[in-house]
Amino acid sequence: MAANQVYDQPSPLNEIKPFDVEQLTQNNELDYTKRGQWLRAAILGANDGLLSTASLMIGVGAVRTDIKTMILSGVAGLVAGACSMAIGELVSVYSQYDIEMAQMKRDGSTDNMGVEELNAEKEKLPNPWHAAGASALSFAVGALVPLLGAAFIKDYAVRVGVVIGVVSFALLGFGGLGAFLGKAPILKSSLRVLIGGWFAMGVTYGLTKLVGKSGL
Numbered sequence: 001m002a003a004n005q006v007y008d009q010p011s012p013l014n015e016i017k018p019f020d021v022e023q024l025t026q027n028n029e030l031d032y033t034k035r036g037q038w039l040r041a042a043i044l045g046a047n048d049g050l051l052s053t054a055s056l057m058i059g060v061g062a063v064r065t066d067i068k069t070m071i072l073s074g075v076a077g078l079v080a081g082a083c084s085m086a087i088g089e090l091v092s093v094y095s096q097y098d099i100e101m102a103q104m105k106r107d108g109s110t111d112n113m114g115v116e117e118l119n120a121e122k123e124k125l126p127n128p129w130h131a132a133g134a135s136a137l138s139f140a141v142g143a144l145v146p147l148l149g150a151a152f153i154k155d156y157a158v159r160v161g162v163v164i165g166v167v168s169f170a171l172l173g174f175g176g177l178g179a180f181l182g183k184a185p186i187l188k189s190s191l192r193v194l195i196g197g198w199f200a201m202g203v204t205y206g207l208t209k210l211v212g213k214s215g216l
Contacts, residue, residue, distance in 0.1 A: 040181045042138040045085060047174045049142030051197050053077040054167040057146055058160060059204035063212035065156040071147065078143035086136035093128040100125055145170050164201065171197040 053074050060073040104121070113121065149166040153159040175193030179186045 040178060042134060043174050043178045043181070045135050045138030046142035047171070047178070047193070048085070049078065049081055049139035050145050050167060050170050050174070051142075051200055052081055053143035054146035054163055054197075055201045055204040057150060057163060058201050059208035061156070061160060062205045062209040067150070067154055067159065070150055070159070074143065074147045074150070078140055078147065081143060082136040082139045085139045086132040089135040090128050090132035093126050093131040097125050097128055142170070142174075167197065167201070168194060 056077040057070045057074045061070045064070070101122075146163045146167055149162045150159050153162055171194045172190045175190035176186045178184075178193075179189030182189075
């Protein structure tokens, strides 16, 4: 009888706590959400680098057709854009960081924390330097696409055609991936990004050509 009572008692090792499972699920969902946000931000940064650098190269190429000028304009666009993205992201995320830290102090949640606990809470907040580095890197990766496409082609018409081709292919890829992460229609979103990219490159080329012919 005593043996039966022992076996009837639930073992702490086998006992499943529903709230522990729920907490684990919430943590996993939060982790996946953060990863998705970072990945989507990286895709948007790469798309910005791709389109702005390609438009700059094609716009400058409308006036100066030599390969050196086009490549130099693309490199200048890469460096300037990456720095701009990094600084903008640094300022933005630092502002968010300061606001959340100030809110924690107003709530009094940091008063009874030790150094380790406070550092652990800080680690949960967005890191401005990580965000700045990720933005600059993603922009640079996108900007490299038109640069590599034009780097070894001497003929102007072929060079522009290759740049437009590789940029169009990359725009479709970035648009489709962004739509997949956002659970939007992939084909519709990809075409929207592609048409927008063609419009940006066309406007840049046309206006630069017009200014170049005007003699300003």
